[in-house]
Amino acid sequence: MRLVLLTQAATVMRGRMELIAKTPAFDSSALFIRLNPLDNVLIARQALSEGTYLDEENVTVSQPVPSGHKVAAVRIEQGQPLRRYGQIIGFASQPIEAGQHVHVHNVEMGDFSRDYAFGVDAHETPKTEAFFQGIVRADGRVATRNYIGILTSVNCSATVARAIADRFRRDIFPEALADYPNIDGVVALTHGSGCAIDSKGEAIDLLRRTLAGYAVHPNFAAVLVVGLGCETNQIQDMLDSQGLKASDQLRAFTIQGTGGTSKTIASGIAQVQSLLPQANQVTRESVSARHLIVGLQCGGSDGYSGITANPELGNAVDRLVAAGGTAILSETPEIYGAEHLLTRRAASQAIGEKLVQRIHWWEDYCQRMNAELNNNPSAGNKAGGLTTILEKSLGAVAKAGSTNLMGVYEYAEAVRAQGLVFMDTPGYDPVSATGQVAGGANLIAFTTGRGSAYGCAPTPSIKLATNNRVFEFQQEDMDVNCGGIADGTTTIEERGAYVFQMMLDIASGARSKSEQHGYGQNEFVPWHIGAVT
Structure with missing residues (x-):
């Protein structure tokens, strides 16, 4: 059995990255997920043993495949691209037979062109209203904490x-x-x-x-x-x-x-x-959600991040932007290879070009430092099923929702635009979130598939688990369980509404799990760049 689940990144074949409001429910015994008809890899929904037959694909698994990892749907010749979300995530470093485990042992990075198509998919966002209980400062700015x-x-x-x-x-x-x-x-x-x-x-x-x-x-x-x-x-x-x-x-x-x-x-x-x-x-009073500035983070990602938690957060971001609020997407190395999905909905060509300039800066920076952007994903990301930075990036941009890109900011620069914006930061979560908070974020939403423990004083942080196992095993750290999307027991639309309401509740003073544990002081890590003499 299979689930055809279209996430934001998958919809590029329709001309723009749109939020799929509902996902079809499916039998919880389903063995795999196909994310896009163009894909030549499938996602194992549970650990697959050798000899398992995937009937709807007519594929027999030829070696063990862990949950969240990829299995080849067809034979893939050496040098051919591998596709997930309908997008390139790498290239076969050797011939891969249908049914084989697809991972770091048979996948490599390679150059390929991306069509930036600045602004071709920009579109108006319907406006709504939402409110939270905030603290209004003397200058009119609104706080979520004191x-x-x-x-x-x-x-x-x-x-x-x-x-x-x-x-x-x-x-x-x-x-x-x-x-x-x-x-x-x-x-x-x-x-x-x-x-x-x-x-x-x-x-x-x-x-x-x-x-x-x-x-x-x-x-x-x-x-x-x-x-x-x-x-x-x-x-x-x-x-x-x-x-x-x-x-x-x-x-x-x-x-x-x-x-x-x-x-x-x-x-x-x-x-x-x-x-x-x-x-x-101070007293809290009802204020518009346009005063919310939410920093978007993902850490300890896994093969489910781009299927469950990130699209769920992306739906909440669309709701936030519709209500006049702001979301900050960051971690430049973790949109690498997927930046064209953002430039297509840039509000202006200048905004799209600035994003590409930051990508080029990182390419040059890594070359100068004798490093590779594909050093990210981390060991934990790979254990969770992510193979290349391209694959990780395609899942990561899903948390940005589907609205227009309204601005691109340098690290820790004050965010003035409303709507979805991008801030250039490293992928390391404490450094990235520190920049977002310096830019004005008064709430952090953080997805994780491995069980990240993180907080960010003075800004509260909400933790979203990508799968049931992590949520249940590390429930003391997780605020939201997104695993029901992969189970077919709920939809992105339903869970996005839930997360947006949690944003409003946490902004109104409800304490997140990381706050209850006292996280926040040690996680202040400004980005250090340059020589120490």
């Missing part, structure tokens, strides 16, 4: 920053915030850079842009910036370069200027205590 943040200009002040924040940990000092129930916490976001880099180079520009994005993030009621004093990344230079000024809600000081470690910690604690009463004076 933290006080401690940032560091350099790694040398990390210990002090953490000591200040630790004094307000509810699990250690429950009395510290007992009188301030409207404050979500005090968090220290530290990093490993800030010195021994070019004072005018790209590396320090990226760091300063990231720190500035967090310093003014609406989810922070106030921020302290702590430095050592002699570092390359001088706090005043950082503020000046980003057009920021110190204020009562943005305070800065150094260890050297304060007189040492203990004095600086004491000063920081006193300053936080002075900020608590005002920070606590």
Whole structure:
């Protein structure tokens, strides 16, 4: 038995990437999934043993194929392309017989042309309304959380920053915030850079842009910036370069200027205590979903990511955009080979060309660093059934839904456009999400097929499991189970509505699993690029 399931990437043969609202239910005993009529590989819905007969394809499995992995539907000659979602995911490195396991041992990368066709599939999105309970700041920006943040200009002040924040940990000092129930916490976001880099180079520009994005993030009621004093990344230079000024809600000081470690910690604690009463004076009110900016992430992906969780999230993104909100697709190496599906719906040629420019930057960057873009997928991705970065990318773009691409941003750049946008980031989730939050994301939606554990203070993170096994086995970390799509017990449309409602609920103050576990402070990882001297 089989399921013909069209995901966003598969619809390119119809001229544009559209969301398929409903997927047909099918017998839960089905052995495989065919994603597109053009495909020459099938996806094993369960572990297939040698000799298993796939009747509707008239194929006998000739060797064991793990669940989520691929099996050849026909004979594929050496050098011929392999297709999943109707798109090229690699080339046969040797002849592959029908029924054989298709994976890293018989698949290789290769060059092939992509038709960018800038904007040919751009189309209007119907408008709807949705609301959540947000915190409206004095300048009109809307927060989903209410933290006080401690940032560091350099790694040398990390210990002090953490000591200040630790004094307000509810699990250690429950009395510290007992009188301030409207404050979500005090968090220290530290990093490993800030010195021994070019004072005018790209590396320090990226760091300063990231720190500035967090310093003014609406989810922070106030921020302290702590430095050592002699570092390359001088706090005043950082503020000046980003057009920021110190204020009562943005305070800065150094260890050297304060007189040492203990004095600086004491000063920081006193300053936080002075900020608590005002920070606590917030109330949530009904606001439009146009104030939601959702960063899209996938980590620990598997063979089901592009079938279940990513299309489910993509449906929720379409609903978000229709309601006026914004979604940030990122992880440039993980759209490589699928970027043409985005350029086709770019709102302008300039937007599409900027995306292609970022792809070319990564090709050049990897060449300079003697690296390959196909080093991604990770070992866990491959164990889950993903073979090449092309295959991973085609599944990854599904979480972007089907609306127009409205902008392309550099890492940690403030996102101003509404709708679906792209931010250039590495594929490493903590680095990528850090850039998204610096750009203004006040919610993160994170799909995983292997069971990623991740959080992102001050922005809450929702975790979507691609399959039943991961959700059931790691339920303490997973917020959403997307496995029912592959089972045929639910549809992308139904699950997309569920995820969008969860976005609204989490934005309104409901705590995600990662928040309950206290994730978020250690996952602040600004992108470091360039030489350390």
